[in-house]
Amino acid sequence: MGSTNLVIIRGHAGADAKGFDGAKGNKVAKLSVATNRTWIDKESGERREETDWVPLTILNPKTAQWVVDNIRKGDAIYAEARIAENKFTRDGQPVYSTDVIVSTIERLTPGPRAED
Numbered sequence: 001m002g003s004t005n006l007v008i009i010r011g012h013a014g015a016d017a018k019g020f021d022g023a024k025g026n027k028v029a030k031l032s033v034a035t036n037r038t039w040i041d042k043e044s045g046e047r048r049e050e051t052d053w054v055p056l057t058i059l060n061p062k063t064a065q066w067v068v069d070n071i072r073k074g075d076a077i078y079a080e081a082r083i084a085e086n087k088f089t090r091d092g093q094p095v096y097s098t099d100v101i102v103s104t105i106e107r108l109t110p111g112p113r114a115e116d
Contacts, residue, residue: 005082007100009054010108011035013075019068022059029064031056031071033079056081058102067105076108 011033022028033056038049056079058064071077081102088095 007081007083009033009035009056009077009079009081009100011054011077013071013073013077014053015073017058017067017071019064026059027061027064027068029058029067031058031067031077033077054100056102056105057099058105060103063102063105070107071105074109078106078108080104 014032014034017029017031019027019029033054035052035054036049037052038047040046041048058067079102081100084099084101086097086099088097
């Protein structure tokens, strides 16, 4: 049986995407996306809502440049990604992190990006 590591994120950009040079000088982008969860509180019957922030990492240089050029705070986005576990050493201690690595991303906000 095969396996799949696929996460779909639909939400709104919390800030403009940030780009920087990654390994070997390749462009990398980071973007934090707000996703909302709603439910009805069983005790009070009131509608509740909570926001989760999902940090996205874009490693493909061409996609990273597109994200930096086109994604702005508040834009609705759709992304397909994978979860990656990382381990590195800081001050002699192991540090573990979980990254959401984007393979596909689209801006769902209608209309062309205005020239800045």
